[in-house]
Amino acid sequence: MRKIILLLIFLTSLNSYAQDLNYARKTLNTLTSKEFWGRGYTKNGMSKAADFIENQFKSFGLKPMDGKDFKQSFSFSVNTFPGKMELKINGKKLIPGEDFIVGQASAGVKAKADLAQKDSVNFLDDKDRILVNLKDKLTWSVSQKINDYTEILIKKSVLTEIPKSIETTIENVFVPEFKAANICAVVKGTTKPDSVILITAHYDHLGGMGKKTYFPGANDNASGVSFLLSLAKYYTENPQKYTIAFICFAGEEAGILGSKYFTENPLIDLQKIRFLINVDMVGTGEAGATVVNATQYPKEFALLNRVNDANKLLVKINPRGKAANSDHYFFTEKGVPAFFLYTQGGISAYHDVFDKPETLPFTVYENLFKLFVGFNKGLMN
Structure with missing residues (x-):
């Protein structure tokens, strides 16, 4: 009973857990910049983004997931347009x-x-x-x-x-072995380090088409990576009893390839993952959010809604069934319980050159941060 009372008190007291919105905006602007060229397959865009994320993890004080290297390298074929x-x-x-x-x-x-x-x-x-x-x-x-x-x-x-x-x-160039990497990091749990909550987002986007045109990919998915990095920063400063792990995947736009590779070559025991939350396109939120796999894990979806309702964070959270539409999918297929959350409303730009940082309202970004902190605390209790 005491644990239930303490949890209820926590669920209604999330105001102190604020996201650094300035950091999130700055990160979004960096990831969508011309320097990173759409985080894709020409002008080393994806590689530059990977290095940036790795350096952020290092600066916060996270550790490599395998204890050695933040990057998990793999390769795949891709058709590119550099000329x-x-x-x-x-x-x-x-x-x-x-x-x-x-x-x-x-x-x-x-x-x-x-x-x-x-x-x-x-x-x-x-x-x-x-x-x-x-x-x-x-x-x-x-x-x-x-x-x-x-x-x-x-x-x-x-x-x-x-x-x-x-x-x-x-002019096109077909690359049979394009080299990419997942970026994987952890904040070790204080009392139950073998229990893991995993937060994921893909950092790749479409790259460039020709010498002068690139696709910034602000909502898809610089928004998710900025959000993930904000959570990584927070959890490094506030270690939890469970290990909190983070993966930024490559190759999502080419067919959720990075997450597929990770589940086939895991750097942690998949059975130790208590829950996975994948974020993709979270820069809006006027109309709330949708959770894929909500019907697969009703207990956890009910917890998410309790946190949300107690603190009036999002206008609504819509349930959706199983779908192979982002990086959560192959984890679910391996038996890892997982949600994929995306926000709704706001801009309509998608997979085009108009998905720019200045168009993102970040309507519920801070409230979404509080929702994740509360949900994760609930999972650990």
Whole structure:
């Protein structure tokens, strides 16, 4: 009974656990900067982001998860676009990222030709194997393969007439063994170090498309990494009885590859993980948040809601079932209980060049921090 009373008192007294919002903003700006080039596959963007995160862990005083190295290296294939990215339609020059994108699995091409109309949105240059597609919104991604044709997606609103002619130069480089790394750190528990609460977020994004265009990835997922680093800073200063562990994954945008690799090559015993919370896209929150796996772990979801309701932190937390849509998934498949939380409302930018730090409202960032601290305390009690 005494433990229950103490827990209830804690759940209604989270005001003293404030996030350093200035640190979070500064971190967000760094991760989305031109220097990091979309934390992707050209201009060493992902590698620079990995070094930054490792240095943050070191500066806080965290220890490597395996006791030796913060980085867990692995590799995978990826199609990249480091060179020329030029396009004219009907003689009009279009802007990469804003007016058009290339299909992520596209081959490089240099062509000047007429286009044949196939239907209202598809146009073809058969000779050079170019497919032009008109879209309401441009959404880019990452591919581990390369096609034998080139796909170009154009925003409908930038054209005043149907595409009749094309002039383009697109350069790609297929990398069969792109080297990446998960960044893994721990704050050792004071009395029960073999019980682990794991907090995760992917730090990679889409990188760049050509020499001048990159995808900042502010909400996806510099917001989650900034949040994770804030929690790492807090838990280093306030060690808990359980070990609090942190992983920033690479390769999520290419197919949740970093988390898959970790679960196949774990640096800690997966059976010792009491709970995992993965954060991805947490820079908004006007409409609350959604928790994937809520229906899989009703006891923990009820605890999360008790913390939230007692402190009036988020307007609502929506339950969602099992989904293979982020880095929690392969842990769940290995029997690790896990949530994936993302916020809702605010900006609509997603996988495009408009996902910028200045657009993120950080509406519930501080309250989300309090929610995590309270939830983790509840798990340990």
